[in-house]
Amino acid sequence: MSVKFKNVSKRFTDGTLALDNLEVEFSKGEFVIFLGPSGSGKTTACRCLAGLEDITAGKIFVDGKDITPLPPREREMSMVFQNYALYSHKTVYENIAYPLRIRKYPKDKIDLMVRNVAKLLQIHDYLGRKPRQLSGGQAQRVAVARALVWQPSICLMDEPLSNLDAILRLQTRTELKRLHEELKCTFVFVTHDQEEAMTLGTRIIVLNRGKLIQFDTPRKIYSEPATRFVAEFIGRPAMNTIEGNISDGLFRAKELDLPVSRRSDEKVVLGIRPEHIVLQRESQSGFIPFTLDVVELVQPDTLLFAKKDKIDPVSVVVRIMEDCSDLRPRDTIYLKFPQQALHFFDLGTGERLS
Amino acid sequence: MSRAWRNLGLGIIIAVIIIALTPYVWMFLTSIKTRVDALASVPKWLFSPTFEHYPKVFIDKEYLPLVGNSIVVALSSTLLSLLVGVPASYVFARERFAGKEDLFFFFLTTRMAPAISVVVPMFIIFGKLGLVDTYASVILAHSSFNISLVVWMMRGFFEEIPQEIDEAAQMDGNTKAGTFFRILLPLAAPGIAATAVLCFILSWNELLYAMILTAFESRTLTVGIPGLVQPHGTLWGQVASVAVVATLPIIIFTFLVQKHLVRGMTFGAIKG
Numbered sequence: 205m206s207v208k209f210k211n212v213s214k215r216f217t218d219g220t221l222a223l224d225n226l227e228v229e230f231s232k233g234e235f236v237i238f239l240g241p242s243g244s245g246k247t248t249a250c251r252c253l254a255g256l257e258d259i260t261a262g263k264i265f266v267d268g269k270d271i272t273p274l275p276p277r278e279r280e281m282s283m284v285f286q287n288y289a290l291y292s293h294k295t296v297y298e299n300i301a302y303p304l305r306i307r308k309y310p311k312d313k314i315d316l317m318v319r320n321v322a323k324l325l326q327i328h329d330y331l332g333r334k335p336r337q338l339s340g341g342q343a344q345r346v347a348v349a350r351a352l353v354w355q356p357s358i359c360l361m362d363e364p365l366s367n368l369d370a371i372l373r374l375q376t377r378t379e380l381k382r383l384h385e386e387l388k389c390t391f392v393f394v395t396h397d398q399e400e401a402m403t404l405g406t407r408i409i410v411l412n413r414g415k416l417i418q419f420d421t422p423r424k425i426y427s428e429p430a431t432r433f434v435a436e437f438i439g440r441p442a443m444n445t446i447e448g449n450i451s452d453g454l455f456r457a458k459e460l461d462l463p464v465s466r467r468s469d470e471k472v473v474l475g476i477r478p479e480h481i482v483l484q485r486e487s488q489s490g491f492i493p494f495t496l497d498v499v500e501l502v503q504p505d506t507l508l509f510a511k512k513d514k515i516d517p518v519s520v521v522v523r524i525m526e527d528c529s530d531l532r533p534r535d536t537i538y539l540k541f542p543q544q545a546l547h548f549f550d551l552g553t554g555e556r557l558s
Numbered sequence: 559m560s561r562a563w564r565n566l567g568l569g570i571i572i573a574v575i576i577i578a579l580t581p582y583v584w585m586f587l588t589s590i591k592t593r594v595d596a597l598a599s600v601p602k603w604l605f606s607p608t609f610e611h612y613p614k615v616f617i618d619k620e621y622l623p624l625v626g627n628s629i630v631v632a633l634s635s636t637l638l639s640l641l642v643g644v645p646a647s648y649v650f651a652r653e654r655f656a657g658k659e660d661l662f663f664f665f666l667t668t669r670m671a672p673a674i675s676v677v678v679p680m681f682i683i684f685g686k687l688g689l690v691d692t693y694a695s696v697i698l699a700h701s702s703f704n705i706s707l708v709v710w711m712m713r714g715f716f717e718e719i720p721q722e723i724d725e726a727a728q729m730d731g732n733t734k735a736g737t738f739f740r741i742l743l744p745l746a747a748p749g750i751a752a753t754a755v756l757c758f759i760l761s762w763n764e765l766l767y768a769m770i771l772t773a774f775e776s777r778t779l780t781v782g783i784p785g786l787v788q789p790h791g792t793l794w795g796q797v798a799s800v801a802v803v804a805t806l807p808i809i810i811f812t813f814l815v816q817k818h819l820v821r822g823m824t825f826g827a828i829k830g
Contacts, residue, residue, distance in 0.1 A: 217654070256725050276728040283729040289722035293744045306731035350730070 205232035205267050205357055205390065207253070212262035214248050214414075222248040224414035226262070230407060232357075235384050235391045237405035241437070242396060245414040250360050250394045255279050266358075282351035283360040286367060288343045290335040296346050297322075297331040303354045321353045324383070341372045352383070358390045365400060377403060398438050402426065410434050428547075432554035435475050435547060441507060441521045443475045447551060460492055460512050465543055471551040478507070478523035480545035484538040485531075491538035494520065499531055510537055582805070589798035596794045611795035612803075621782050621800060628778040629807075630693055631768070632761040635700035639757050642701070643708025644750060648738060650709065651716035652724065662713070665706045673766050676702075681770055691773045699767040704757040711756070715749030716742065755815050759808050779804045 207230055214223040222245045230236045238246035251257040253264060255276035263272045271279055282303065290299050297318060304314045322328040325345040335343055344364060351359050361380075365373045381404055384391050395401055401408050402422040410417040410425065410433075418430035429435035435443045448457030451469045455462045462474070484491050494510035497519050501507075506528040509519035522539060531537065548557040588596050590607040616622045650662050680699055681690065689695040719742060727737040743750070765780045772781060783800050786793045 254725075254729060256728070275733070276725070277731045277733065281729065283726065285722040285726060287720060287722055289720065289726035291723065291726075291741060291745070293747075303730040306736070350726075 206230065206265075207358065207390070207392075208265040209249070209253075210263045210265065212249075212252060212264060213260050214245070214252055214257060215260045222414050223252065223259070226411075226414070226416055228409055228416055228419055230390075232390055233388050235381075235393065235404055235406045237401040237408045238392070238394045238411060239398060239401040239405075239408050239437075240396065240411035240417075243413070244396075244411040246394045246396070246409075246411050247362055248414075249409075249411065250283075250362055250392060253358075253392065254281055254283055254360050280356055281358040281360055282354070282356040283362065284344075284347045284351045284364040286363045288335075288347040288364075288367075290343060290346055290350075292335050294334075295331065296327065296333050296335070296338070299335065299346055300331075300349045300353050303350060307354060309354075317353055318349075321349045324352075324386075325349045325379075340368055341376065344368060344376060348380075348383070352387065352389065355387075356389065358392060361391065361393045363394055363396070365395070366397075373400075380404060399440065402438070410437070412437075428556070429475075430556050432473050432475070432549040435549065439477055441478050441523065443477050443547070444481075444520050445473050445475045445549075446518075446520075447471075447473050458516070462492070462541055464546065466548065466557075470557075472557065473549040473551055473554070475547035475549060476541050476545055478521040479525075480542060481520070481522045482540040482542065483508070483522060483524050484540070487538055491540045493536050494539050496531055496533055496535045496537050498533060499528060506531075508537065510539065585798045585801050588794055589802050591795060593793075593795055596798075611793075611799040615786070615793075615796040615799055616803070619796070621779070624777055624779045624782045625803065627693070627776055628762055628780070628804075631696045631700065631776070631778055632758050632807075634693065634697045635704055635761045636754050636757040638697060638701045639704035639708045640750065640754060643705045643753075644712050644743075644746075645738070646705075647709045647712035648716050648742065650713045652721070662709070665709050668706050669703055673703075677767050677770050680767070684771060690771060691775050693776050695771040696768050696776060696778065699771055700761040700764055704760060707757060707760070708753050711753045712746065712749055715746045715753075719745050751815050755811050758811060762804075762808060 209226045209228045212223055212226040213221070215221050224245075226245075226249060238249050240246045248257060252259050255271070255274060255278075259272060263270050265271065266279070291302065294302065300318045300321060301314050304317060309317070318331070319328065322331055325348060327342060327345045327349060330338060330342055330346075335346065338346065344367070347364070348361075351361075365376055368376060377400060380391070380393075384404075391404075393400075393404060402425075405422055407419065407421055408425050409419045410430075412433055418425055418434050420428075420430075425434060425438055429438060429443070432445060436445060446457045446460070448455055449469070449471055450456075450464060450466050453463060453465070453467055455464045455466075455472070455474055457474070464474075466472075482491075487493065492512075494512055495514060496508060497511050498509040499506060500509070504525065506524045506526070508522040508524060508528065508531065510522060511519050520539065549555060550557055589611055590609060591602070591605055592608050592610075595602050595605045616625075646665075650658065677699070680695075680702075684690050684695040684698075689698075723741060723745065724737050727741040728734070732740060762778075763780060764778075768778045769781045769784070772778065779800065783797055783804075786797045786800070
């Protein structure tokens with residue numbers, strides 16, 4: 205089974221271009237994430253796949269079959285909504301059983317399937333309750349149960365965790381991952397949270413302003429961001445990016461001069477992840493002195509915000525996995541930017557330079 | 559809130575209740591007074607009650623069938639208005655189409671013309687159709703103003719139901735019609751109940767259309783009351799007893815759906 209977006213564009217009646225020629229293909233059993241900031245078109249892409257939005261141009265194929273003209277009910281997909289969209293007049297049991305009843309499953313089979321999925325999601329004790337008697341986390345599980353009970357080929361999830369508190373969000377995230385491994389169903393998950401995307405996805409579709417920016421595994425997206433946008437969007441804290449020029453094997457910027465292995469003369473953006481910068485307290489060859497501006501403890505790590513010059517507007521962020529309680533603002537620290545950890549992007553287009 | 563403010567508020571509420579209830583109590587007392595007591599120049603608070611007016615007007619004057627007529631007309635026009643108005647309001651709440659707000663406003667404007675200016679053409683039309691003095695004429699006339707009320711109130715109710723519910727129902731395998739009948743109608747039930755009661759009350763209480771469009775066969779209870787104003791004097795005791803009976807269904811209904819009604823009213827006011 206595969207899902208294919210072929211040149212899909214969506215323009216809303218107010219003129220907004222939500223999807224711009226989206227071309228992407230993924231296969232059965234994947235946990236695919238649509239990731240992007242708000243307004244990137246990720247929810248629209250998911251809704252187009254569901255059939256809840258008509259597309260303006262292009263086609264969507266599932267298993268080679270054009271499903272573009274089909275209404276939602278004929279697409280054999282289910283969906284978990286951000287606000288759960290449970291039927292408040294039905295009990296939890298009836299909410300979960302509903303897709304089976306519509307599909308005219310026999311009564312005893314419905315009962316079996318509902319109880320199985322309820323057990324899987326640990327909501328079997330609440331089957332007799334009404335949705336308003338559930339906590340957010342419980343309601344969320346019911347919504348997931350309703351989406352999975354009839355074993356659809358694809359389960360769509362539109363920011364299903366964003367209404368949960370932080371701890372519950374982490375728990376549910378782990379459970380979704382477990383569910384995916386257990387059920388082998390294709391999950392399509394929409395989120396703006398890069399951490400959610402990186403932990404859950406087998407592959408991530410990064411969107412910005414309706415355009416596909418990168419479609420890759422989380423590892424690849426982290427290690428080889430296709431554009432400056434992806435580089436800055438993925439990772440907490442974001443990748444350090446410094447604009448400058450390369451000439452004669454030297455990267456020159458307001459903040460620092462740095463020998464690099466690139467030879468061509470060009471205007472570039474240099475990027476380095478905070479966790480790849482090496483820290484020394486004493487001067488050493490290859491290390492550049494910086495003045496420490498702010499020290500933040502994010503247990504167990506420490507974030508150091510350092511400036512080359514006091515008047516620099518931008519700090520270089522360093523993430524260190526060691527005890528830095530001896531460091532104080534205005535201390536001088538020595539940083540090394542390892543060659544293999546450097547990323548270069550075109551200053552104009554933002555594209556990654558090989 | 560301080561005690562003084564609380565007491566003041568309570569005082570105002572009591573005053574309003576007294577003002578609102580006095581005519582009703584007066585009416586009820588009149589219905590059980592003899593003609594002499596009812597017309598006494600100094601109102602009599604102590605008197606020996608009589609129930610002679612009730613059988614006189616409902617049995618002797620044959621007003622009992624009028625109660626049945628009122629029930630038939632009010633129930634039918636309520637049902638018809640809901641049948642037409644509820645699906646229409648759903649479309650107004652959910653679908654996007656050109657001229658939607660204009661059309662919605664047009665629905666409301668049907669209520670703005672004074673009834674008397676509409677009822678004459680209606681009388682002529684129903685006359686040509688041979689419908690004058692039938693249930694159909696009054697039911698249709700009452701539906702003409704109740705439908706706009708239904709559309710106006712129910713749109714607010716449907717808009718309060720999140721769009722995701724429709725979408726979830728479609729993802730679960732429903733057609734658009736299935737979504738409406740199986741999911742949205744049950745969810746909007748409190749709103750429908752509140753709207754139905756309002757429609758029923760408006761139709762039950764309506765006088766002008768019913769008076770002009772009916773003569774004898776399909777006269778409603780409200781039309782019967784002016785018949786008790788006679789050349790040799792108004793039969794106040796009988797007028798009051800018909801009025802008391804006429805208010806009973808309204809009171810019962812309102813108590814039954816009081817909770818929904820309050821919610822329905824505030825909603826229409828804010829969202830409609």
